[in-house]
Amino acid sequence: MEPQFDDELQQLKNALRQPTFRFILIGHNRYSLYKDIADWLRATFPERTPVELRLAEKDYRHINDELLTLKPGIVLIPDFGWLFKEGNESICVAFNQRRDAFARLDIALICFIEPSEFVQVPKKVPDWWSLRSLELDFHRETPDSTGEFINQELEPSSSLGGQTREEKQAEIQRLLRQVETTEPENKAILAALYSQLGSLFFDLSNYDDANTYWQQSLAMRQQIGDRSGEGTTLNNISQIYYARGDYEKTFAYLEQSLAMRQQIGDRSGEGTTLNNMATLSYARGDYEKTLAYLEQSLAIRQQIGDRRGEGTTLNNISQIYDAQGDYEKALVYLEQSLAMRQQIGDRSGEGTTLNNISQIYYARGDYEKALAYLEQSLAIQQQIGDRRGEGTTLNNIGRIYIEQQQVEKAIPLLIRAYKLFETIGSPNSTITQGHLNKIIAQIGEEKYNQIVQSIPSDSVYPID
Amino acid sequence: MKKATRMDEIDAAVNKFEPVTPNDEFYVDFKNLRGDFQERDVMRILNVTKPDGHYRFNYQPNRSNKTLLFLAGMRGSGKTSELAKYAQLLHSPGCFFVVTCNVDEELDMDNVQYMDILVFQLEKLLQKAAEVDLSISDDILDSMNEWFQERVKEINRSLKAEGSAELEVGNENPFSVAGLLGKLLGVTTKLKLGLSGSYERAVAIRTTIKNRFPDFSIKFNTFIEQTNEQLRREGKGQEVLFIVDGLEKTMSATTRRAIIMDESNRIRQIKANTIFTLPIELMKEEQHIRNFSEIITFPFIKIIDRDGSTVQEAIERFEEFICKRVAPELFDSLETIHLAIRYSGGSPRQLLRIIEQAGWQADTAVGQITNENMRRAIDKLGNATARYLEPTDFDILKSLKTDLDAGNPIGFNSSIQNLLEKEIIFEYNDGTYKRVNPLLEVSRLYQHRVVGEA
Incomplete structure (x- = not known):
């Protein structure tokens, strides 16, 4: 993760060093931050692998039973803010009442919320808030x-x-x-x-x-x-x-x-704006609203025969299910999106969807399949000269190689991705730089430079 | 609980999740340091005296008077520890037979209502009576048991009509307590479990008992009186005293208000000495509540007086509070300890939070919490506290600052209430003395928006 978060991560590490009850609030403005923090926690506390507990659409009894059956360790609640939604008052009340019972468990609850939701916490679950261990803000x-x-x-x-x-x-x-x-x-x-x-x-x-x-x-x-x-x-x-x-x-x-x-009556534009509203809701972690917007957008695009837009929206719907961990559903939508995009010859979209399919397999830990899809995506993007897409896919392949401890394979890809992003002025270069920095931190600068020097000039991914 | 003698033991030693009772080595009595709050006022309300160094309750003059006392205080002020102290001090043959009911730990249900609490109280009393082998006559127990068995039949008829699963309360005693007492305990436990079960079941139980409330209150009150008699006969106490903790955590604010306002008639019908913790936001209903009960505010410990002078005894007591948990050698100086105390604002929980955070800031290689660590912790917590401020809060804080600077008493309104609940302001004495949370005062946002603009 970026160096700007070093202080927050150190505080988090200190707060979690004892395997005891903790109630930690993390405000974040990007969903990717949740994922990155989760990865960081897995790496930092390998003996206490964090588990994820989502609250959305569950009743109090269900949440209570899940919490009570958890083994001592770190629990990530990515949608803690869902509790504050209208209609969930009784869940908040019950959850608040049982504070002392849950505080006897040796679990560290790390609750992710939007920055604007901090003020809701003392209102909705005041007794939990009173026992808070730590509050952190991550902004990307x-x-x-x-x-x-x-x-x-x-x-x-x-x-x-x-x-x-x-x-x-x-x-x-x-x-x-x-x-x-x-x-x-x-x-x-x-x-x-x-x-x-x-x-x-x-x-x-x-x-x-x-x-x-x-x-x-x-x-x-x-x-x-x-x-x-x-x-x-x-x-x-x-x-x-x-x-x-x-x-x-x-x-x-x-x-x-x-x-x-x-x-x-600009239906096409309406579909676009609804799609963007979905993006916003997604960033806020409001999956319900996101889906609602996407479904509206999809309906319009299907009505007006905007197949390109339809392919985009199907792809986007898949991301919601991905985010919710419903990989089966996500794949269904991705496959529909892929079929649509292949039909209409939307090569750029096809490359994107193949990349997203790879992410499902990555999330499932099936790195072989993930790589296979990424390679398909890369081939298309290089063919059509989609540099942004190519950079994205190279970055993602590099990330898998890092997971597989194959840093020698990852480095040339990440460098190429970084250069591509820089060339087109994409802010994604920061993300790729972050991966490279992690590698350097892991293996040391000397070893890193050795690897860079050893990349043959006629390799598939040349360094300019 | 173990005193920290090493840096890595500090986290456990400043654990704020476990309430401290008088028996714990960490316990510190902040008697006489909570401004106008005096323990003797609680004792007076409970009709307890201390003629020979021991607390005594004389039941004779108070036979028809039962005390209902609400103890209102901010979160983290130490209410649970204080009630645990009373439970210990007052539980004796010459005083009360104390039955403690922790609503938040033991009532696992959403939307807890007053009826649920009553059933729970009865269950706890029966458990406690069984523990001390209290010989309640079979007639009394039979009478109670029959009444409840009839209610269970009514409940089951109601559930059956709705197609819901019935409440299972057999005549066999599944519990280890023998005889009728065990049977009655079994019934009340099952009722309590039923209340935490399905919505339909909970509604059926509540409705049935509410519809029979006059009878329920007669049965309950009679049973309490009969138990009181037996306690005195066996030298186990003069009367039952229920201490019901955690009420303020239950229910929504609306329901809590409804209980106090709408259920007050039912509350009044129950003749048992009871101390409840009161949700702080209901202090604004004080006048209404005083129609049927007593109410006492349990404020934070005052470390700075209205005139700005330090309350030295409070500082020393907080020193003791810290040093019982964390060896003084783990701080670089007494000044560092005092820094933490100053910024606690008199809240024990906030003090623990400050030390915990300072411990996280410390370099374990150095082996001490330094003054710099403490300042950094205070700075971080201050900015974290400011996170909860909303735009409308700033105007209130500016006006508060003006009043505080002028030494004016601060009254009460819903905006002030909101700030109290968010721990933005702290309350002392009888509530008219309020100060801004000292952690907030160091935050950049407060400095800019309140001090800068005031």
């Missing part, structure tokens, strides 16, 4: 990706200006020149140019400039009554806030976008 700027939830983001698509950073910057210059030469009264064109500039800056993770241009585009589109464009831009602006972890604002913009698109 970069959006979850690298084989996780696929977010259909912008319109126009991010194929604007090519794929590399240089190509996109060149396109930015071209567009700026066009802006200079466009008459100020020609708002429609200016709005479109600003929109493209926003997209390009967003692709390069320059959110300030992206926001500036999209806001200008929005203002113009409103002035000229371009409601379709307005809906699109509102959707786009939401992604800036999403990328920054400001979910409140993300939601506000998505709501506006949705309302606009519904008003004007």
Whole structure:
């Protein structure tokens, strides 16, 4: 995990060093943080392998019985915030009442919540809160990706200006020149140019400039009554806030976008915005809402025959089931998504879905199958020149090799992934860098450099 | 519980999950240090005197008066330990036959209601009576048993009509307690288990007994009186005293309020000396509650007085509290211990939390908690406390700061209540003396939004 979390992880380690009861609250803004913390705990406390206990949709009796049958150890509750939902008051009450009974068990409960849910804890389970052992906040700027939830983001698509950073910057210059030469009264064109500039800056993770241009585009589109464009831009602006972890604002913009698109009957746009709302709910761990949005999005896309969108949504639905540990269902949706994408020749989507299927097998510990799917995904992505996809898949293959203690195989792949991400200006480079740092920490810099030096120049994954 | 003499023993020694009773080596009596709260007030309300150094309850003048006392206090103030102290002090042949009922540990059900607590109290009394071989006459037990068996039949008729599984209460004694006492204990235990079973079963039991409540209260009260007589005959106590702990953890705030407000008639019909812990948020209903019971606030220990002066005796008692758990050599100085005490605000639980966190900050190679470790711990906990502040809290805190600086008494309203429950402010004396949680005061957010803007 990133060095910025060292202090929090040290506190967590100290809090867990005695095998006694603990009630620990962890606020996190990305689902990937839960996974990473869980992995870290498994590595740090191998003799007390953490078990996962989910609360969603269970009644108090069920939760009580599960807790009482747990062996002494570390228990991760990824959806502790579910307790605070409307309708769960009696579960909170019962859970609160039994604090002292549970506190006699030698289990360390590590409860994951959204940052905004901290204030609910003293209200809903005040006696648990009173006995809290530790509260930690983990905040990650970069959006979850690298084989996780696929977010259909912008319109126009991010194929604007090519794929590399240089190509996109060149396109930015071209567009700026066009802006200079466009008459100020020609708002429609200016709005479109600003929109493209926003997209390009967003692709390069320059959110300030992206926001500036999209806001200008929005203002113009409103002035000229371009409601379709307005809906699109509102959707786009939401992604800036999403990328920054400001979910409140993300939601506000998505709501506006949705309302606009519904008003004007832009069904395709509506499907997109619903998909993005699903992404937001997913990031918040609200799987119920996520599914609801995705199902709405799917229905619309099926109705209007948007098969590309349909493939995306089927893929996204699978991620919910994946997150809930229902791998069977996740696979069903992934297979549907894959079939759809293969049918319509959506190679990029096909590569993504193959990557996601590999994640199911990875989660199940079936590394052989996971690798097989990743290799299929990689072949497609290299064929079509999908650098972002290629970087993702290389990263994921590297991760499996790390799990299998094959760091010599992992390093060249991760370096290639890192370079790809850097080239296209993707924030995922931080994640890949993190994997490399872990390896260095594990084997030492000297050994790492030796391995890097030994990579043949004509290898499948050349180092530039 | 073992005193920590090494760094790796500190975690266990500052365990805040296990209440400390007077018999424990960690126990410290904070008598006379909780401002206006005096143990003697509790004793007075219970009609207990101490003529010869031992607590005595004279039942004669109090035959028709039974005490119902609510002890209200913030979480972590030490209520459970205090009640354990009373249980020990008052349980004697010349005083009470104390029956402790820990609602939170032993009643495993959602939506606990007053009826459930009564059944539970009866069960605990029967268990305790069996433990001391109390010879309650067969007629008395038979009478109770018959009444409950009839109720079980009613309950089962009701469950059968709904197609639900019936309550199984046989005439054989499955318990180790012989005779009718065992049978009655068996019935009450099964009823209690039934209350924690299916929703339908719980509703059937509650409804049946509620519908027969006047009869239930007569049976219950008579049984208590008969038990009291027998206790006196056998020299085992003058009267039964129930101590019901954990009530404040049960139910939603709405239900707790309903119990105190709507169930007060039923509560009044039960003639048994009882101490309940009271949910702190119900202190605002004090006037209503005083119509049918007594109520005492159990505040935090006061370490700083209104005029800003330190209460030296409280500091010394907290030193004892710490040093009984953690060997003083594990701190680099007395000043480090005092730092922790200052930031505890007089809450024993908060003090344990501070030391625990400081222990986590410490370098085990150094072998001591240093002043720097303690400051870091305080800083972290302060910022953690600030996490629970909502935007509306800041205005209240600013106004509170103004009142505190001017030495004004702080009244009560629902906003203050909310801050008390979140441990943002602490309450002392009779409740009019409030201070901001000292941990919060060091947080960056408080400094910026309250001190900076005040």
